[in-house]
Amino acid sequence: MSYAYLFKYIIIGDTGVGKSCLLLQFTDKRFQPVHDLTIGVEFGARMITIDGKQIKLQIWDTAGQESFRSITRSYYRGAAGALLVYDITRRDTFNHLTTWLEDARQHSNSNMVIMLIGNKSDLEARRDVKKEEGEAFAREHGLIFMETSAKTAANVEEAFINTAKEIYQKIQDGVFDINNEANGIKIGPQHSPSPSLPSSSGGGAQGSGCC
């Protein structure tokens, strides 16, 4: 299916906050209580529509354990958006946000849109981090913020789509250099000056991300 733009995302955050479940809910519209631990990276994709335009989202879901950061770091560089996820029932995952943010800012392009997500909002009874705290953190660091539930799907669409809207807006504002694929944005085939885009621009940007 053709698309106007392709945005690359990365999902980051502590282990067990629900990164893979958010991705699965977004791409497959289902919640899987029993699933495999993510080792290295996983990948998902979905088409969305913004402003009447088809936008393809390619999402890298990363392993949360700190030692894996050296692997997941290479995925920052080609990402236009990042979902930084914490678990509202675990204070420590909120406390680690600063280091995640430092890591993301350090290894990504400066325009990367970061969405802060407080996941597991369905577990209100076990809440350990107030919504206001998430909002305050987002405000302080210039992030967008939402509380989601991968289980009930609450705000999951919105989280991914709002991030895309923000990126789209930045493109409209001319902030993003859309010709540099290292920014995590690709113009779709119909916008492309050359019809053989995949072969001409396939490796370059990501190549720099590897090894």
Added chain:
Amino acid sequence: TETDAPDVVQYEVVEVQSQTQIDRQKAGMSLQGLKHHRQMSEGVQSPQDDEESDGDEPLLSGSGVVSKEVTDDNLLEAWHEVLVKWHQNLSQRPKQVQQLAKKGIPEALRGEVWQLLAGCHDNSELMEAYRILITKESPMESVIQRDINRTFPAHAFFKQSGGLGQDSLYRISKAYSVYDEEIGYVQGLSFLAAALLLHMPEEQAFSVLVKICFDYELRDLFKQGFEVLHLKFYQLERLMQDLTGDLYEHFMEMGLEIHMFASQWFLTLFTAKFPLFLVFHILDLFLCEGKDVIFNVAIALLKMSRKDLLALDFEGILKYFRVHMPKKYRTEEAARELMAAAVSAKVTSKKLKKYEKEYITMKEQEMQQEDPIERMERENKRLLEDNMRLEQENDDLAHELVDSKLTLKSELDEVQDQNKEMKTDLTKHKKLLKDTQEEKHRLEVENQQVKEMCRKELERLETENSRNTVIVTDYKQICTQLSERLEKQQTAHREELSRIKILVKSCEACSKMFDADGKVNLPEPKIDPEKMNPKIVDLQQQVRELELELAQTKLALVESECKTQDLTHSLHAAVSEIQASKNTWFTKTLNSIKEVANTHTGKKEPKD
């Protein structure tokens, strides 16, 4: 363990299997081992519902059927022979093992053979260590706990939260994190541990896990920011280029890189996505041939799916790796075909070494070609990071130092307080000792004095006693003298009487008045005392007085004797009392003796 008839072969398997059971029993885990076997055969059924579906849903880890039944009798016989030989010399792996392992180890024998292949035949130390390790706390406990129900969720043995399988997996993962301080717990190891736990008890699975991590160098991948893993990616890329050139080209075109799909292959030894039949077969080969087998399997996987992959775009390829490739090996035939391809893949250690050299050279060149400013900036950043880390460490240490100083200070204070208290105590006790010594000395002196007093008193009493004896003797003498005098006077008196009688008789006038016996015959002679012969009256008076005196003297004599006896008794008592004790009541006794003596003397004196 007889091998005479081919019919017996079926029984032999049971025999070899039971050897593993013996090991389990040795490890004190027979119950768990048996249970886990039962669980295993149950678990074999469950993931089948997904078996036929070719939907988009990926396979869960730990799915698939692995039968323990072996239909190839020749294979069993061959394994039996090898195992007998192997058990005769555990350190020497029989040559046939390699050939047999390539075809896949019979499921029933895997537990035993894997341990032998990994070199765990003398692993009692590790097993002992394990029993201690599981009691220790790990800072990774919560992470491990969270990962346990995300490991082999398709397998019945690990499905249940808080079940035997999850408990074992938790313990083994925690123990490893404590055992390997540098690496700790890394996500991914739990899959390997789970695969091992399906074949052997915890301690033995732990031993094999440790061997795989150290001897098979799996842990190297996790070290220093996964540097070795990146080398592996490069080696695999070069192998692809060499062995599946068109696929490599296609991947390049699609912008697909090795790290996007292969990290799991290296980090979990293919245990995380593929059906168990294949997983176990890969482990057979890995344990037999070593770590480079991962490349053989990776190349075989790519080759077998070459056509499919060539037809797919970026997203399609990634989905294929995630969903379709693992599902492709749900049948034993496909898995066997893959393993055969893996064994015959032209992956040589020579090639791998060459690529490694290339990689190192490339890295060095990259470093050199880099803009010196950029390099320095990076270096600077690294140094800054190091600095920050060191500062943090420094802070921590300073904090620790302050803490320990505080602790020491408070401990010192406490000790000083104690010291002061003890000093006070000591002074008090010294004083007490001095007092006691003085008291003792005083008592000794007093004792001496009392003794002296007693001695003197005794002497005095003895003297008194002897004086009394003398007095008594004197009295006796006086009494005798008095008696004699009395007798003399009586005699004199009788003589005088008879002389008077004669005189009376000779007197006419008077004789009438007396009878023959000399009795007065007169009817009441009126004797005028004043007219009586004053001499007689006087004598009579004298006789009465003498008689009275005699009686008194006798009485006094008796009394004296009694007193003397009393005194002697008292004396004896006093002497024994003195010897027995020197306490205060002795003084009383002494006083009473004194009193007695005094009263005695007091009574004596007026009589004297």
